[in-house]
Amino acid sequence: MGTVGDAEKKPTVVFVLGGPGSGKGTQCANIVEHFGYTHLSAGDLLRAERKSGSENGTMIQDMINEGKIVPSEVTIKLLQKAMQDSGNDKFLIDGFPRNEENRAAFEAVTKIEPAFVLFFDCSEEEMEKRILNRNQGREDDNIETIRKRFKVFLESSLPVVKYYESKGKVQKVDATKSVDEVFEAVKVIFTPKDEKVKHHGCAIL
């Protein structure tokens, strides 16, 4: 994040969106390893905040258990702090913005526009199967909450993807494929253009 002396330099932010269980966290771990980004999952930050004994803990737990979106003010503060603490200037913001309120508030507060939105497109049937097999002890990984999360995704999160689509900022990946196949597609998106030319051995001099 900006420090004294580079006040003008804004960090690079990629929003990573997709339905519950589409593989956002899995692919972000791969991107971090290969491309030097810091991964910030809004859901993970909220779960950590709840565990920390924060005054917002009960509200966060109730919202997560109902699959509802926590007020932007809370989530944005957690994201800003994590960005500052990281010392990096390239971020994958996973699971955010989840609704129009998230999107507008982040832009207003941070003045940061995403470089692009990485969107993992996956069928509900596949996402449900993946979540039910996840076994990470998440309280919201039960069929009742999963259904509520799917509804919120369709009604509140997809319109955000559409908004960025209208600005030509969405990079869509078929996330129904295997982890390795999805990452192959992701790599193409993150590999700088000049390196793609080098790899294909057809640089125009």
Ligand SMILES: Nc1ncnc2c1ncn2[C@@H]1O[C@H](COP(=O)(O)OP(=O)(O)OP(=O)(O)O)[C@@H](O)[C@H]1O
């Ligand atoms: N392409 C894939 N094929 C099969 N299983 C996958 C794939 N990608 C991820 N998974 C598995 O599916 C489960 C959900 O993946 P992950 O946690 O990355 O999804 P997510 O989009 O971050 O979900 P959430 O929004 O609920 O946090 C995990 O158990 C993961 O190992």
Ligand SMILES: Nc1ccn([C@@H]2O[C@H](COP(=O)(O)O)[C@@H](O)[C@H]2O)c(=O)n1
């Ligand atoms: N911007 C966000 C992101 C997440 N939440 C809440 O956390 C839950 C889990 O999120 P995952 O990305 O880890 O699946 C989600 O269902 C919301 O309740 C949020 O409020 N705002």
Ligand SMILES: [Mg+2]
């Ligand atoms: Mg996740």
